[in-house]
Amino acid sequence: MFEKTGKFLIVSCTQEKEGTVTLTLPKMTRKNFTIAKIACLAVSCLIILILSANSPSKGFLDGLAGSIGIDNRLVRVLFPVLLAILLNLVLTFSVRSLWLRLEVEPEHTAIIKAGDLQVNTTRGIAGVPYFRSRLKHIIDSPENSVVDILNSIISAGFSLEASDIHISPDVDSADVVMRIHGNLYPVCEIPFQLYSHFVRRIKIVSGLSIFRQGVPQDGQINFEDPSYTARISVFPTSNGERIAMRLASSHSGTMNLESIGMPDDILLDYRALLNRSQGMIVITGPTGSGKSTTMFASLLDIQKQRKDSVNIVTLEDPIETNLRGFQQTQVGQSTGLTFSSGLRSVLRQDPDVIMVGEIRDEETAAISIRAAMTGHLILTTVHANSTSGVFNRLSQMGVDPVQLSSTVHAVLSQRLCRRLCQSCRKEKELTEAHIRQLKLLGVEGIPEGPFFESGGCDQCIGLGFTGRVPLFEMFLVTDRLRDFISNGCPAHQLSREARNAGMKTLLDHGLELAREGMISLMELTRVVSE
């Protein structure tokens, strides 16, 4: 049993009769390790000196010199030196391993207790000023340890519904910035003298090696309450180690298709597709466009529609949110399972619906299509520039276009736009620059306004934006479009045919939202051109 207090690592072992024996071991800092290395060298030299001084060893060395034909005196000096170097290496390595083991072992069990997290519900980003002053107070009070500071920052992150916390060291302090609804908000600064302790604490609760500095490390914070997860990435910079945390909580709102902002006409068709017993539905969009949220809302919808009589399995890299009722499996380097090998095995588990995190190689594409043709509904993501581009991408991965046309029901594309703060948005005339930008994106003629731009007020802490709104586009595979897909039509032609068949594009949806004053034209052109 190990316990960490103050400057020392307490190694304690409970003995049944004599009570508790407590040993102390100094922390393995660089300075302490240098002292240990010198001690190892001294011990090695001493052992070799004692050994080489006795007469049997001398006899052995003389015999050795005779057999290889070298001068006795040379062997008497060289051989002990070589032996001392070797012994020193073995000794240093053993001491380092043992020390690290003793020091690291308790840290793997360090967790953030449920009582240490104080997650309050706030009024969205309007809560930022409150947490700014609260964190400043906690950091400035000398009685608070780095443990309290880290717990408070994480609690603030979850309270503010931040998706990420970035901690970047600078010359005299480290800036803590949170990404809330897509925007970055500075929340506090950690003084430089505390920073190395702070990083150490993060590494301890994420099961990372505290001794390894200057190399990137990835981990996950251990929370006692399993509804919270935080993935940690530590990255070395010239000012120290930079930390990025990706937060996820199963408390953050109920995920359902109604609440994710899908337009009604797309929602009706999409829901009908989710009720199919086989086939494939693909979601596409850049990183951070809300694909995972849509995917999980879809799975929850299937579960609700089919009244729990459905076996839903997921293959994810990594698992971002733990959800009740699904069999979630992590794939990736840490588990040694790939999407293709995981998919092959999971098919033997008699699933009805399979969520495949991403199709990015030929093998996964082939198995997914085969599964979708044999009585399974597959929900997946494919990286492509547009909905129509997904068909070309899958063809490039070796999927037969005819199979593709008969298996894929629809491709959904999405983007996230920053929502204009409704209390300070300002009406804006359409400028020549806007018209040109829209023209480049394929808008014909001059769209009718009014349009709006961001202002700045207390509600949005001067940024002009609050929250985000999604843009959706759904490429529904109809009989007519099926012919074009099976003929291997290029993406632009497919897109044109789909638009002729009534598909509303991301841009159409965005222009509607811009006219309603939900987003600005600048935001729309930025997001759609991604």
Ligand SMILES: [Zn+2]
């Ligand atoms: Zn505002």
